[in-house]
Amino acid sequence: MRLLAVLLLCCSSAMPAIARTTQSERAAQDKKPDPQKKICKRQQVTGSYFTTRECHTKAEWDQMAEDARAASVRQRSAIRSSFGGN
Incomplete structure (x- = not known):
């Protein structure tokens, strides 16, 4: 149970960083x-x-x-x- 809680905590903290990266990549692709x-x-x-x-x-x-x-x-x-x- 403790391992599951640690995994969820790690994954949830990494999600905003992944979202920011994809938004910046989209902005770079939109600029021609x-x-x-x-x-x-x-x-x-x-x-x-x-x-x-x-x-x-x-x-x-x-x-x-x-x-x-x-x-x-x-x-x-x-x-x-x-x-x-x-």
């Missing part, structure tokens, strides 16, 4: 990033120990990622076709 906000990233330059800083909007970063993905797909399909694969 501003597509015009500049995002700066450090890029490693091939053949150099130095990094460069590139700043673009989220939309521009997304477009560059999509372009890189599409170029990779085109390159892979070109290699497959040159070897007679499907």
Whole structure:
């Protein structure tokens, strides 16, 4: 009986903390990033120990990622076709 009381006490004290966490997570999910906000990233330059800083909007970063993905797909399909694969 004493163990049950201790378990109930522990669980009931942890519930408000769990509720606060989920409320803050919901608030973070509700905020959508501003597509015009500049995002700066450090890029490693091939053949150099130095990094460069590139700043673009989220939309521009997304477009560059999509372009890189599409170029990779085109390159892979070109290699497959040159070897007679499907």
